[in-house]
Amino acid sequence: MRAALIPEPGRPPVVADREPPEAGAGQVLVDVLAAPITPLDLLCASGTSYFGVPHTPYVPGVQGVGTVDGRPVWFPTSAGMAPGDGSMAAVACVPEADLVPLPAGVDPVRLAALGLSAVAAHRALTGTGGLAEGETVLVLGAGGVVGQAAVQLARLAGAARVVAGARSAAAQERARAAGADAVVALDTDDVAELADRFTKAAGGRADLVLDPLYGVPAAAAARALGTGGRLVHLGSSAGETSPLDSSTLRSRSLRVLGYTNNALTREERAESVAYLAGQEQLTVAHETVPLADAGPAWERQAAGAAEGRVVLVVRHPSAS
Template identity: 70%
Template structure:
């Protein structure tokens, strides 16, 4: 079968011919139809992540969509985080618990593009952030895949108003197309200025902030929260530290919460994924994405790493 292989951490993968995996008890063989190239794949393959240097060669791909007996499934893998292969191949072998049956008729490319990013957005909003109908939500980094999904999923959960913050013109456009009620440019390092921008478009205090950025944007967003408001952090692409002032934190009794998909049980993750697939089929959930053939995996990898892709790149075996 054709597969993508990482031979040396930090270098782009190559496409090779290798033996297909064989079935073993407790695992299932999946005919892969779509495998996204995600930031986590690049992080793991870089060799410097907190997971350690991966054992090479290995097939990358921490998630994918395929079929088992003709039925569609989404699946997760630990490729790059632990020994073993991932989704970027014609056939993948995964533990049965990591394969989730999907509704018939789903678009595998759309589901692959959403995947773990949409799960993170959904669970950070609802399970960790305890979003309830009628609340006002501020989504930072709303031009990314997590952010785009969060804007739409907040609406699905009943948010009355969704404000989006993004750092580039293209990202602001994606957030607006995702359905944000208002968009705010995150093009300043002035916390007070940024907080004023948020306040200008908000309908009163914000109830919940979803934050994949941290840094200055998170500090500014915290100032918009009502007393007892929540900020859920699930990333640090704007900074590993954040200048939230003590007066804001104490004076409003704010709740600052961390989130990671690693805390989810397989059952909770599966339930979230099924909801995401259902919303995608209804046309209420999608993110910017493009597809490329598996043979162009090296090019796709470089484009995703360099930030020149128009959205999440999904490889088609």
């Protein structure tokens, strides 16, 4: 079978022939349709993650969409985090208990592009964040996959107003395309200035902040929250620390809540994937690339030069 292989840590994958896997006890073979190149894939393959240096060569891909006996499924893998291969191959071997059945006709590329990033947005908003109908939501990093998904998911959950924060012009445009009511440029490190922008865009105050950035944007967003507001933190792409001041937290009785997909039960993850699959209008910016071009696509995704999330098309649904 054809597969993308990480030859050694820090290098992009090469596509080669490899013996297909054999299913062991409790495992099934999935005919892979689509596999996204995600930040977690890039991190694991670098050899610098807290999971340690992966044993190479291995097939990357921590998630994918495929079929089992012709039935569509979504599946996760531990590729790069533990010994074993992932989704970027014609066939993947995964625990049967991890499979999430999908409705017939689901677009495998759309769901692969959403994947665990959108699962994080969904659970952080509706679970950890407790989003209620009629609230105002502020989504930071809204040009990324988590952010684009969060803007749409907040609306689906009944948010009255959704404000997006994004840095580049392209990211701001993706946030608008996702349906944000207002978009704030994250082009300053002045906390007070940024907080003022957020507050005005929110119409006076926000109820819930979704924060995959931390750093200055998180500190500014906290100042835009009203009394009893919540900030759900799920990433640190803008900085490992934040100038989040004590007076803001105490004077408004704010709640800062941490979120990670790693804390989800298998059932919670499956519930969110099934929800995402059923929302046909829910999508994020993405581009498709054939498995044969996995190496160059990997490098473009790593460099931030791709048009959104890159999804490797392993085979077309009609061929499964």
